[in-house]
């Protein structure tokens with residue numbers, strides 16, 4: 520097995536030591552399989568897509584985990600909505616991520632990442648890259664909250680990440696409901712983020728993100744719900760993916776050529792998303808009796824969509840490999856709940872990779888050490904230390 524494949528497997532197994540081998544093994548044998556007490560595991564891309572495109576499967580039900588978020592972020596946070604109401608809110612958000620809006624949100628945090636990486640590497644000491652990506656993500660969160668970079672007493676970027684992470688860290692695989700204590704903890708973290716959103720919304724400045732939500736016709740509570748959804752869905756996934764992509768390209772020996780000539784970068788980013796599947800599973804609840812891949816589905820059943828098997832089973836990391844239509848971009852979902860933050864995610868990924876490759880061009884760096892996160896919901900590196908090559 521190649522170095523990058525070995526590290527990827529360690530990352531996946533570190534997060535889910537039993538579930539990962541189990542769902543990969545089951546997925547290889549049966550495209551649809553009922554796991555007693557857990558739900559129906561769907562592992563083939565075309566069937567995963569079929570469920571995502573079918574309004575008969577809901578993300579809002581208790582079994583689908585959407586409802587898990589309602590006591591924390593309120594009822595109108597996209598990821599806990601279904602049907603016409605959800606579509607209508609998505610329609611209003613269509614114009615949210617124009618290229619200019621994305622640039623405004625990501626560029627300041629990306630500039631800080633560039634500065635921090637360059638200074639760290641120049642000093643000759645190891646630079647811990649996962650921490651830098653957390654700061655990038657924290658900087659983006661501060662923009663989503665509508666906090667100006669020069670606001671007096673503004674928290675450091677890492678603190679915005681920590682607050683986001685304290686919301687998402689309450690969720691674990693196999694724990695479909697939150698206890699009252701967990702709800703209270705996550706709600707307290709959301710309230711800390713909600714304060715600035717409400718303030719920016721009331722200031723009515725369309726140059727801030729909450730101000731833009733107001734222009735798009737959202738109420739103040741809806742703006743808080745949407746920003747919370749972005750923080751919940753867009754923090755861990757990004758912090759998982761960027762260091763894994765950096766590790767993968769390093770392990771696969773692709774950095775020298777890519778640093779010199781960047782035209783291959785979009786294909787590598789895309790293939791890296793397929794190969795790592797940063798959002799490994801999507802959950803739904805069946806609202807009707809029916810059939811899926813020859814298996815009888817009962818109303819109220821939990822449907823576990825194994826994105827990780829559906830896309831990883833297509834093969835090893837190969838940016839030239841054609842992806843079957845059913846699997847294309849499945850790592851961002853499909854249908855009504857398709858990742859609304861994709862333009863923002865791509866901008867964050869591309870800017871972080873550009874910074875890494877620019878630094879590599881100046882003087883190559885190597886990975887000095889790395890550790891993996893254990894027993895977390897989203898697999899990833901805990902640390903990835905970069906150092907200038909001698």
Ligand code: HEM
Pocket residue numbers: 578597598599609748749750752753754756757760796797798801802849850851852853855856857858859860861863864
């Ligand atoms: C590599 C990074 C990312 C990956 C792999 C990813 C993946 C996904 C996937 C698979 C879904 C669909 C879930 C489902 O149908 O159950 C989703 C939804 C969503 N994503 Fe992302 N995401 C990423 C980054 C982001 C970012 C940066 C944001 C925003 C800041 C974001 C915001 C959202 C939201 C709000 C939803 C829910 C949309 C809805 O329910 O209508 N995501 N994402």
